Amino acid sequence: MQAATHDQEAAVGTAALQLEDAAVSRGGRSIFRAVTLRVEPGEYVAVLGPNGVGKSTLLQAILGLLPLTAGSIEVFGRPPHQAAGLLGYLPQRRSFDSSLRMRARDLVRLGFDGNRWGVPLPFAPGGREVAKRIDEVLEVVGATAYSGRPVGELSGGELQRILIARALVRRPRMLLMDEPLESLDLGNQQAISSLARDICRTEGVTVIMVAHDVNPILGDLDRVIYMAGGSAVIGRPEEVITSEKLSALYNAHIEVLRTSDGRLFVVGQQPEAISYHGHD
Amino acid sequence: MIDALDQLFSYQFMQNAFLAGTTAAVLAGIVGYFVVLRGEAFAGHTLAVVGFPGAAGAILFGLPQLVGLAVLCTASGLGIGAFGQGAVRDRHAESAAIGTIQAFLLALGFLFVSLYKGLLVGVYGILFGTFLGITRDQALLLLAIAVVALAVLVVIGRPLLYVSVDGPAAAAAGVPVRALSIGFLVLLGLAIASTALITGALLVFALLVMPAAAANELVVRPGLAMIVSTALALVIVWSGLLISYFTDLPIGFLVTTVGFVIYLAARLARRLTRA
Numbered sequence: 001m002q003a004a005t006h007d008q009e010a011a012v013g014t015a016a017l018q019l020e021d022a023a024v025s026r027g028g029r030s031i032f033r034a035v036t037l038r039v040e041p042g043e044y045v046a047v048l049g050p051n052g053v054g055k056s057t058l059l060q061a062i063l064g065l066l067p068l069t070a071g072s073i074e075v076f077g078r079p080p081h082q083a084a085g086l087l088g089y090l091p092q093r094r095s096f097d098s099s100l101r102m103r104a105r106d107l108v109r110l111g112f113d114g115n116r117w118g119v120p121l122p123f124a125p126g127g128r129e130v131a132k133r134i135d136e137v138l139e140v141v142g143a144t145a146y147s148g149r150p151v152g153e154l155s156g157g158e159l160q161r162i163l164i165a166r167a168l169v170r171r172p173r174m175l176l177m178d179e180p181l182e183s184l185d186l187g188n189q190q191a192i193s194s195l196a197r198d199i200c201r202t203e204g205v206t207v208i209m210v211a212h213d214v215n216p217i218l219g220d221l222d223r224v225i226y227m228a229g230g231s232a233v234i235g236r237p238e239e240v241i242t243s244e245k246l247s248a249l250y251n252a253h254i255e256v257l258r259t260s261d262g263r264l265f266v267v268g269q270q271p272e273a274i275s276y277h278g279h280d
Numbered sequence: 281m282i283d284a285l286d287q288l289f290s291y292q293f294m295q296n297a298f299l300a301g302t303t304a305a306v307l308a309g310i311v312g313y314f315v316v317l318r319g320e321a322f323a324g325h326t327l328a329v330v331g332f333p334g335a336a337g338a339i340l341f342g343l344p345q346l347v348g349l350a351v352l353c354t355a356s357g358l359g360i361g362a363f364g365q366g367a368v369r370d371r372h373a374e375s376a377a378i379g380t381i382q383a384f385l386l387a388l389g390f391l392f393v394s395l396y397k398g399l400l401v402g403v404y405g406i407l408f409g410t411f412l413g414i415t416r417d418q419a420l421l422l423l424a425i426a427v428v429a430l431a432v433l434v435v436i437g438r439p440l441l442y443v444s445v446d447g448p449a450a451a452a453a454g455v456p457v458r459a460l461s462i463g464f465l466v467l468l469g470l471a472i473a474s475t476a477l478i479t480g481a482l483l484v485f486a487l488l489v490m491p492a493a494a495a496n497e498l499v500v501r502p503g504l505a506m507i508v509s510t511a512l513a514l515v516i517v518w519s520g521l522l523i524s525y526f527t528d529l530p531i532g533f534l535v536t537t538v539g540f541v542i543y544l545a546a547r548l549a550r551r552l553t554r555a
Contacts, residue, residue, distance in 0.1 A: 063452055065451070065452065084454060089449065089452045089453075090449075091446070091448035091449050091452065092448075093446075093448070096445075096446075097319070100317075100445070101496045101497075101499075101500050101505070102317075102445065102500060102501075102502060103500045103501060106500075106501060106502055107445065107446070110438075110441065110442045110445065110446070110449075110450075111449075111453075113438065114438055114439060114441065114442030114450060114453065114455070115439055115442060115450065115453040115454050115455045116438060116439070117435050117436065117438070117439065118434065118435060118437070118438060119434055119437040119438050119503075120438065120503075122503070148500075150500045151445075166449070
């Protein structure tokens with residue numbers, strides 16, 4: 001599974017991600033259906049919605065780990081299992097075992113060739129290029145300073161940068177992140193979000209980030225995918241996160257409140273079914 | 281001193297003991313790194329305990345002890361893997377499966393011993409280790425097992441490291457997580473069978489966990505940690521054999537004590553270098 005080169009792109013105008021009437025079921029239960037959306041290359045898109053609505057499931061489908069039950073999904077114009085080499089993925093994770101005695105850069109290295117059989121030989125040809133690429137990607141995420149420290153000793157924010165470096169090390173064209181901001185403080189949430197935006201802008205990578213709270217990332221985002229009521233809509237945040245759109249999606253009366261500093265709060269009649277986009 | 285060593289190596293039983301001990305130390309040192317990394321000490325302990333019915337059964341049925349050990353340890357590794365591993369590794373299911381298998385097989389060992397009605401000395405050796413009875417054939421069989429196990433480890437080493445550190449990310453990168461986890465338990469069974477021949481079933485951790493845990497205190501690079509772990513395991517075995525030869529103290533006690541001292545020293549060294 002070599003990362004495909006950029007000139008393999010089929011034609012101008014190919015979407016980074018295209019879902020047509022897509023549906024996924026798990027264990028006989030429908031997770032979402034009739035989802036049609038298109039993400040352009042180089043966009044920074046957040047996936048929002050209440051817990052259990054299928055945000056992680058959507059990422060699994062994009063990764064080709066979960067088949068659709070209806071409709072179609074294309075990643076850079078190909079079926080997901082043929083696009084695996086184009087994708088970088090950050091699974092949902094709060095932390096590593098604090099006793100994990102492995103350098104941060106070793107973890108990044110696993111993203112480069114951890115899925116290949118065999119073991120790297122100490123003086124094998126190409127070893128220097130791998131090390132150079134790892135240095136490079138550590139620089140991109142601003143993690144050079146602590147790349148020699150054991151993973152178990154890193155703070156939450158430092159760890160997320162290392163995990164982003166790992167997902168980027170093979171030059172993917174799309175970065176999928178599952179709740180990377182969870183359990184980070186507000187400052188780190190904003191820092192990781194602006195890092196994601198920079199990666200979009202300077203590296204041309206499409207970023208799709210599952211997020212719990214839209215506010216720390218609102219200023220950086222291009223568009224949001226809002227999932228609720230078994231379906232999803234996509235659009236600019238100010239178009240999607242509105243009382244009308246969300247009421248239609250939830251099929252319930254929803255109000256979106258905007259504070260004077262521009263933060264959004266979603267309030268509904270069925271509080272257990274709705275995530276409040278406030279800070280915990 | 282040189283004369284004493286010359287004399288020591290002129291005995292074939294000591295040659296066999298050193299050959300078997302060295303082989304077991306290399307295998308246990310490397311496999312042990314993954315045991316510590318994966319937090320599978322409980323699985324390791326169970327496979328070690330399973331060595332008891334394995335060896336006792338072999339004696340009862342007149343088979344070589346190592347054959348009984350290897351068969352039952354790898355079979356139990358497969359069993360733990362099959363019962364305890366779903367699509368995702370589930371620690372609770374795994375530990376329940378481990379406990380169940382451990383209790384049953386320990387009872388089986390007890391049955392074999394009572395059926396055998398032989399000398400209790402044999403049981404003692406199975407549990408706490410001996411190096412006097414290792415034959416040339418056993419040492420060579422051990423070497424063959426270790427070569428196969430290490431060859432497999434060379435092939436699966438890198439993805440196994442990925443799975444051990446971050447299963448979900450490895451799965452997304454196309455690594456066969458479940459097959460590797462079960463495969464590792466089989467390798468662990470082989471490593472434990474080899475180690476148990478020297479240290480006894482109950483003291484397997486002297487070579488399987490202590491060197492790797494000490495190496496983890498000293499270095500943070502995976503490759504280097506495996507080398508250090510192996511070197512420490514060799515130091516433990518060789519010094520254990522030598523001291524045992526000259527003092528007649530039991531080998532199981534000696535390797536465990538040397539291992540323990542090395543582990544403590546490694547922890548202390550890390551504490552001191554940090555401050």
